[in-house]
Amino acid sequence: MTTPFLEVKNLNVSFPTEDGEVMASQDISFNVALGETLAIVGESGSGKSVSNLAVMGLHNRARTNISGEAWLNLASGPVDVISAPEETVRRLRGKSMAMIFQDPMSALHPYYSIGDQLSEAWRLYNEGSKSDGIKRAAQMLDLVGIPDAARRVQEYPHQFSGGMRQRVMIAMALINNPSLLIADEPTTALDVTVQSQILQLLRDMQKEFNMAVILITHDLGVVAEVADRVNVMYAGKIVEKAGIDSIYYNSLHPYTMGLLSSIPRVDQLGGHRLKTIPGQPPSLIGLPAGCSFRSRCEFASNVTGNLCATSAPLLEIKAPEHASRCHLSVEQLNEFNPSDVRGTHK
């Protein structure tokens, strides 16, 4: 196996507040290789964005407690972006790693033309005049499928539709040919028809630039469409980590199973009751001891003793390339996994 481009080890991110410390991400470890797509799935507040913002060095260090490591294996040698000086991380950002966000309108500057904004990103790392930059910007816009790119570089963000703005964001993120692209809910604000255009574009760009892609999303449909591997997060921790098929057909965590059976599917007839996960995610301030999911877990009673309440389960490897944070045994988990999530489609 090739060395991964990004290696995150035991990353913790927390925010001190007046009410106590918000444990936003705890004990996060994962790898992504070039050409591979890792999806990070979870509900709001599960820590999926926070941990990746830490990798990008986008947290205010004065107000955030970050520990752990995140190694970028660059051609010039590995760099730990967590311990590296801010200046070093700033130089990597936009060049070796880039990020796109959910809302392209608030991520683009309304006063500058698209061409200005793209060429600024390019000229930060490349020698060239402004008009070279605009030319390069037009090339990128063309590459991401914006028609009439040479003219449209002179336009402003408000003249673009939502889908087109997201294409602009992608063009800007890729203009310096980064090796890692973090896409944080890139299609959540878009209509399904435009969503499939953008997902297709991300796939094409990944091939073109041979990038490692981290896709942060709450949409398990999107994950099934693009991901190679999946991390499922709950209450700040990775609760399950496996290849795409193992997650969907042989999940080994009650939360993932619950999620998969609670979503209606367009290819399956309605009429049945949706399965629900009762209750709601816990507050990240003063998380109780034990498993954070136990109060919503329908199988917790099957664990001997009071283990779920007293000791937090570790993320352990339960099957090849498949880790889960649960006290239940693989046999129990397999037994509990409802068959209807294992693709009993026609």
Next chain:
Amino acid sequence: MSESVLKLEGLKKHFPTTTGGVFSRVKGVVKAVDGVDLEVARGETVGLVGESGCGKTTVGRTVLKLYEPTDGKIFFEGEDITKLSRHEMKPLRSQMQMIFQDPFASLNPRHTVGAIVSASFDIHGIKPEGGVKKSVQDLLERVGLNPEHINRFPHEFSGGQRQRIGIARALALKPKLIVADEPVSALDVSIQAQVVNLLDDLQQELGLAYLFVAHDLSVVQHISDRVVVMYLGKVMEMANTTELFANPRHPYTKALLSAVPIPDPEIERKRERIILQGDLPSPVNPPAGCVFNTRCWKVQDRCRVEVPQVLEISPKHTLACHFPEGN
């Protein structure tokens, strides 16, 4: 035929666009809704789907006469309410309610849950049996909230719970019709299922009719009896849910369905997608002929000049297309 709660005939809502300034003139019209026919029966859920800007929300609001319709007719329980004044509408309003998308913006942060849910009693001068407090507590219990939380404020609740408060408020006056505008799209997956089930249960208990406006086709498919697909203010296709999802005839419906990701990697790998090019055209200046012709992969000359008529191709399945997909 079961009794009809809501019926729309050729409903149109056009918004004028103006040049702005002191001597503002009308520049053009946005044809947000341009001739919609539909019917919702008692106990039935009709899903209204389409991309942003297709006019689905405008239909919902015009139905409740939050907007004055430009043309067409609205019947509520057989009565023509199109021309009713605000004053004449008031007694009917108690029978038609709305649930909103954003559970954060739709609840007044300075009012307690009790005040929010009971506001409609005051407005309509209704004295519920057993007193206001008792009724509010019953409502809270019915939507799965703790009745003791009647004096709490919206910020003390999570998104899913707030949406339940919005539902309790809509139920207070025992309405016959509820227009739900994207009621679950702001919620997390695990919470979304709870609210969808709640809406299902309430419909069964109370015989409510829902006009369910949403862009998420998976949810619409799950909850609706019939589905209406809109594009640029017009109805493209309408059929009962099973029929529409199994056998979409309009190219737009087909493209829309194929764009919805399915949470199943094996299916996703094999699936052939119809990726529509471009974006929704501007409703100020919709394309001539069939409004979908600029993005349709089956477009022919006829589509660019002649507006397709809405035809009933089989019982209860209507379609507006010159070249529908095969059966």
